[in-house]
Amino acid sequence: MTKIWSIPGGIHPEENKSQSLQLPLGEISLPDELIFPLSQHIGAPAKPVVAVGDRVLGGQKIAEAKGMISAPVHASTSGTVTAIEDRTLPHPSGLSGPCIVIAADGKDEFADFETCEDYLSLDRDTLVQKIRNAGITGMGGAGFPTAVKLSPRANQPIDTLILNGTECEPYITADDILMQTRPEDIIRGTQLLAHLLGNPERVVIGIEDNKPKAIAAVTQAAQGTNIEVVSFPTKYPSGGEKQLIQILTGKEVPSGGLPSDIGIVLQNVGTAVAAYEAVRFGKPLIERITTVVGQALETQRNILVRLGTPIHHVLAEHGFVEKKAMRLIVGGPMMGYALEQDDVPVVKTTNCILAPTKKELPPPPPAQACIRCGMCAEACPASLLPQQMYWYAAAEEYDRLEAQNIKDCIECGACSFVCPSNIPLVQYYRAAKGTMRQMAIDKEKSDRSRKRFEFRQERIAKAEAEKEAKRLARKKAAELAKQKQEAEKAAGVKPASHADKVDIVATAMASAKAKQATPEEQKSKLQRAVTSAEGRLEKLQQRHAEAEGDMKDRLAAQIKQAELKLQETQNKLADFKPVPTEIVAEATDRAPAATDPNDPVAAAIARAQAKMTMAPDEKLKANIESLNGRLAKAEEKLATAQAENSDKVEALQTGVDKLKEKIATAEKELAELAPSAPAAPAPEEQDAAAAAIERAKAKAAQQASMSPEDKLRDQLNSMAGRLEKAQAKLEKAKADNADTVDALQLGLDKMLSKRDKLRDELRAINPKAPELDDQPTASSKAEETPEQPDAATAAIEKAKAKAEALANMSPEDKLRDQIASLETRLEKARQRLAKAEAEDDPNLDAFKTGVEKTEAKLEQAKQELSNA
């Protein structure tokens, strides 16, 4: 006699098993429509492999397993796939899920099954694959894919295979009748499973002692094999996986683990038979034995039913009296779930359909207060404290629930069953478990979110720090330059009248900052508007060409409107142009200009006028260009249309004509504009300084986008112009014997040195670059490195610094300073000249002139100093 262990707790509900055993195993007619949920098992839902409208045969795979833990679905009869859609699922939630719906054609034709006589000679993997392909899942309850269970990890040798014929739930007799009618197949299935698991030491079929016929039949069939048939006292829930393992082996499945962790695999007897059929006859899981029971039915029995059969069909076949039934349960009364709808199908795990009357299974009376009587703890097969768990679940104290091992609750319902206060304990636990699961997911997500957020913060902080570092570097460079200049000019002369000019610079700076970049923006905005208006117009014209009747008139009106709008926008753009934004002004000449006592405003005006003339020209040219482009396109379209003899030809022709007209107008305008350009309006006088700075900024922006070489060249160009001007001024001042001569001289010197520097730079970048101009004289401004597009600001700052320096210098000092610098420059110029001579530089002449001029200046300065 095999040793039997006992389990704690447990209950003895009324068995109610005889009702369904009075009649032999029956069969029912085929329904018209079968429903196959894609997820009848634990794991990933299957993936449909048929399409709506396909004809399928019985046993044909209609959905394949997706992933490791999954199972395919097979059609259980022949018919046509009518839909793949969401249908109500046989699930306690009553939710819908994807199902394949098949309209049975009544022919009940089957695909050919691949039989295999000598299956035990096949290798393990082939057999497991066969079982997997047959869609076999656990037939007892949860529906875990059998093939997965039969593939334990290599480090977990299986020493015990348990076949579960317990069926401890009241009412259900599906396994009982299977064991009574097909004990040989069970034994064969068991042997197959044992073979797949490497023939474990112990193979045991456990059956509760309330099924004497089944025990006798299976014992009989097991004669001569090494399979033990063990019967043990009836007690709910002996049939639970963990409980049965405890009863038959005395071992406990570790919390959170699987039976295979302790070398045990447990399978339902029905699963064994299904696996056997799958391997032996190639028959997939398309039907199962289901108990149909309950006093609301006229006939209560077990039936072999095709999977996918709607439950209402099953009920109808058994004389279901709807009035008498209060609820409809799939599964047993202890762990089954109530259905709200009876249109759900029988699936792989449907072991019982229970339609009790109200009297048979009365609804629970209202719950009373828990008096902690402890009956639930007495009944709990997992040795939990259900009353405490209820307490904490009701109070939503999930930490405490965790400490009470709520996760080990198997939801068998024994506690609810015995509760004198009729508290729906299991529902509390299920709700709490669901919430805890959700909380765990949320926690994980929030942790991930935190990480992501922190990472993002870090990234942004890093970017900021980099920016800041760059800014600091620039600032430092600017300061250094300033210091250098101050040091250079330490001995300059500062005419008193220059003090107020410094203020002008400051004001200019401020206003320049305020206006920064706005004209640019406005312009681009206007251009965008023009483009979009044009686009719209074009589209409308096209539609007009396609349209007919009323529509045509309406569209014509719309086109008119669009044209007007376009005109308006273009006008605006044209009006906007004269504002000196496009003018490529000398970036830095404003500061020295400010030191010019004569008339900085006048100079600015002159320059502005000169440049402004360019703008409308360019614009018109661009316009014409784009119009030409459009014309070309339009003509192309027209050609196509003509070729296709399209009815759009006319409209397109009109469009082309119009475009041509427009181009003509634009060209005329351009012609008119050219001579009138010099007369363009002058900017407001008082804004001159501001405008200049603006220009400087614009130029800086432009320079930033230029190649260093171009930039330098540009700078050189402008420098040359400025030098010229400065010299002119100086001459004039000298002629007038003005007291600003010194200052002007100094400015010139600086410009000159600056220009030299620029040239050096340019040469460094491109040694072959021809010198753009070789006007000698001075220069003054900021170095513009590619990383430093903010030249204007730096220039302004320097101008200010210089003004300050000048103000602090005595005339004598200044002259000395000047002489020193001139000497240096002369030295440099000579060197360069020598070099140029050696290299036969094309700028040789220029260098010579430079040297000469410098010498003259030096002479002059020395004289002045001696005079002073």
Add this chain to the structure above:
Amino acid sequence: MAFMKMTSPHTTRAGDTGDVMKQVILACVPGLITLSYFFGPGTLINVVMASITAIACEAAVLKLRNRPVGFFLKDYSAVVTGVLLGLALPPYCPWWIVVVGTASAIILAKHLYGGMGYNPFNPAMVGYVILLISFPVEMTQWAIPRTMLEDGQGPLGPWIALQHIFTGAGSIDAFTGATPLDVFKHNNSQLVEHLYNSEPIFATGRWAGAGWEWVNLAFLLGGVYLLYRKIFTWHTPVSMLATIFILSLAFYDGGSSHSGGSPYFHLLSGATMLGAFFIATDPVSSAVSTKGRLFYGAGIGILVYVIRVWGNYPDAVAFAVLLMNFAAPFIDYYTLPRTYGHDKARRATEKKD
């Protein structure tokens, strides 16, 4: 068509909390009969008065709390509280003692804590202790058992008893006397054997004082019935009685004048059996797990013995139970059963990291 949706299980065992309580009341009957037989109708009157007061208080409080009165009265828990308090009170005590005690039990000890299922202390014992501390004179006058009645002195008639209870009229001094526990407590010179021979309450009895031993046996009978009906588990009463037995055996001292009393004496006198089977087993205020209940019962046993022998009060079940009620949550924390699949039991105080 739509069916009723609900969670499993779909079947329950017949019966409800009311049935459990009715069983408890039924199990009290032998004790009540024995008490009435030996001490006259006083206890019966107490029980009836206490039950009525309990129901009235319960109904009133439920009404005040806007609870469905009928639904809660049907659980009979108020009646049980009333009956238990009635059994514990001395016979022929004034009516207001009963009323005050019962009202305290229901209102203070039960409903102020949230009502049925939420009271941390045994309501009947709270009521009893309030009375014992507030009205020591009335609470320490026990009737003498019928075996001690003088010849020709019939037991107290119900009419006189009622008169005395409600009006205080008529002296019943002839019918009151010390309980065996009182006698034993005040003895400090005689050997136990002498005491048993000299004191009539022992002399007329067999093991533990006239009447009392039978009363306790009757409650034992009721308790065994409840155990048979699986209303509660054996853990608390057995552990409590076993502890008392062991302690009394250890301190019996061969029956000297300083003896704590024999195991018989302790098990069969006072409220030992009533306490063990009807008070300590109150599930609401006791420990929950079986292991916890063993500790809980043992704690009560120790306290009962300690207070009886070395404390100021002759009997101690009420104090012992209340003190252990305090300790019950603490016991619960450390006595979780080992759950299936776990190597060892956890502690409820564990928190997730």
Add this chain to the structure above:
Amino acid sequence: MYEYLLTHPFLAALAALVALSLVFGAVLGYAAVQFKVEGDPIVDQLDELLPQTQCGQCSYPGCRPYAEAIANGDAINKCPPGGQATINAIADLLDVEAPTLDEEHGEESEVKTVAYIREDECIGCTKCIQACPMDAILGAAKQMHTVIADECTGCDLCVEPCPVDCIDMLPVESGLSDWKWNKPPAVVENIQIIATDKHPDKDGAAA
């Protein structure tokens, strides 16, 4: 010495007190060094409890700043995404009475939402990408953007900056995988402990 102390109880008491304070001072000092707690764990703990949506509805720029603010004494009921559950958890941690959610900062919504970009309307402006505290929006300038739904916390912050209003907050779809049983209703609606009896409407309805 001993004799002297015996005869002068005042001095004896003084000596005893001094000795005691020295001993306990040493113990406390040792404990302070030995069991010193690094950092500010309360902020970490609070941060653990907050939902990490980084939505800023609490008026702080993220969950951690709010955790720091709470640690410095700010109200604990400013987190609508966490809702009452978070408030209760924080109240539990700080051992204070749990207030109800401050509606000023928003209402607790029953359903979780996730941002969804109507992709054909997206103009690729990257404004939402910059707004997303989770880096959960994928896209580049002038390219269509899309939300990584798994990383989206439903904080709403991307909705406002979108110039074409193409971001919707859609409720997270719930299916079989996250379905769970509801907690059963108390059949006698108000079997509750006394502390919660203060809801007269509820009581009135059940009576």
